[in-house]
Amino acid sequence: MRPDRLNPDAPETEPTGFYGRLPVFDRFSRLTDPAIYAPLPEDWVLGLADIVRSTAAIAAGHYKEVNTAAAAVIAAVANALPKDEDFPFVFGGDGANFALPPDRAEIARTALSGVAAWVRDAFGLDLRVALVPVGAVREAGHDVRVARFAASPDVAYAMFDGGGMAYAERRMKEGAFALPPAEPGTRPDLTGLACRFDQIPAERGVILSLIVVPGEAADAAAFAGLVDRILALAEDRAEARRPVPEMGPDMSSPFLGFDLEVKAKGGRRWKGLHKAVLGLERLASFTIYRLRLRVGSFDTTRYRRQLVENTDFRKFDDGLRMTLDCTPTLADRIEALLTRASRQGIARYGLHRQDAALMTCFVPSVTRSDHIHFVDGAMGGYAMAAQALKGV
Helix, strand or coil: CCCHHHCCCCCCCCCCHHHHCCCEECCHHHCCCHHHCEECCCCCEEEEEEECCHHHHHHCCCHHHHHHHHHHHHHHHHHHCCCCCCCCEEECCCEEEEEECHHHHHHHHHHHHHHHHHHHHHHCCCEEEEEEEHHHHHHCCCECEEEEEECCCCCEEEEEECEHHHHHHHHHHCCCCECCCCCCCCCCCCCCEECCCCCEECCCCEEEEEEEEECCCCCHHHHHHHHHHHHHHHCCCCCEECCCCCCCCCCCCCCCCHHHHHHHHCHHHCCHHHHHHHHHHHHHHHHHHHHCCEECCEEHHHHHHHHHHHEECEEEECCEEEEEEECHHHHHHHHHHHHHHHHCCCEEEEEEEECEEEEEEECCCCCCCCCEEEEEECCCHHHHHHHHHHHC
């Protein structure tokens, strides 16, 4: 997750493996430039997960659990890998995708099955999981290319191109390459997974969740031009901003998301004493965060700044995905632009408007700067945008 070559304070370690050696780009506007992407090695595997019937969970008011399940996939894989080993992943709101080399395929398999079992046991949700060989994707006429985007000097997120990840998702939903959930009671290592912040209200008026993918016969240049126009609109500071306040989200209570964290740490096996210890730890961290204290090597002001900079609110995963805090007028302009592009066959799109955003965090250590924070719309976000995409 750490783009060492952009951070002069990062440890002087030589990046290893295919993904670790990829160059890092830091201008998001380059996301449609083919030159920044490299093909995944033929023997790698793709891990995929998504919540079945996520719209029903949203209707029942359980989208926080859906987001937590998606982030749990990434946390479980990261915690199962050797310390500081980087890997490409993407958070999709109601699911997550990642890629690993062949010698890590069993880690992928165990993590996916384990999280599927945990999600079933903890939330009563069905997490569909699959492991797809990159070679099988290429045999079907698609490619999987990856790039590393530095959201900040401390964190880089993967971008996927080539159509292969989208193809693998379709095959998973058809039942291909499926993995069964692990045995009941299986507990993957979800250390660092937490959801302690309030919902983040829109300051400009609307939290806009946006998915834009190439049309069936889209010209690459025309689609790239469309993405450029969307990004230009999103950069209008008077009308849009990232969906996180400049000094980070609020934490109005030490016990927000407490039950979710208990489930991540051990569920029913956690007795009263464990819960009491977690409650005290949360009370302490709440006080430190709210009062912006400095404790040992932890500086709350620096952490808040890093939190905002490290936020994952825009990405490219065989299409543009973005969460914006924008004015209703700008949302209308973006929708009008996409409607025209859809009629011209350039793109398919899905939008969802809501009045708040959600943040789900993966923070293995608060003293490190490479903590990551996934943002989605609070009332369905990417999942509802994807439903709208299906109807276009």
